Amino acid sequence: MLDKTIRSQLRQLQQAPQWESLEQAFTEYLKNYFLETSIKRENEFETIWNSAYSEGGKFHLNNFMKFLEDEASKNL
Numbered sequence: 001m002l003d004k005t006i007r008s009q010l011r012q013l014q015q016a017p018q019w020e021s022l023e024q025a026f027t028e029y030l031k032n033y034f035l036e037t038s039i040k041r042e043n044e045f046e047t048i049w050n051s052a053y054s055e056g057g058k059f060h061l062n063n064f065m066k067f068l069e070d071e072a073s074k075n076l
Contacts, residue, residue: 002071010072026065034058 002010013019034054041047 007071007074010068014069014072026061030058030061 034057039047039051039054041050
């Protein structure tokens with residue numbers, strides 16, 4: 001998917017001390033916007049819809065972080 005230059009830059013970014021800050025900020029974001037908020041809404045339909053919507057958002061954010069890690073670990 002990504003070219004060798006981008007993969008190399010991702011690998012360098014992940015090896016930099018600042019990467020840990022990104023991971024901590026990401027974890028805090030998930031905690032604040034997905035894990036600690038109630039999914040209960042005014043009726044059953046709205047609760048189910050909101051739950052699916054939130055889980056989809058969380059899935060895509062986690063999937064993006066995994067994508068970055070996978071691409072950085074590919075052979076250059």
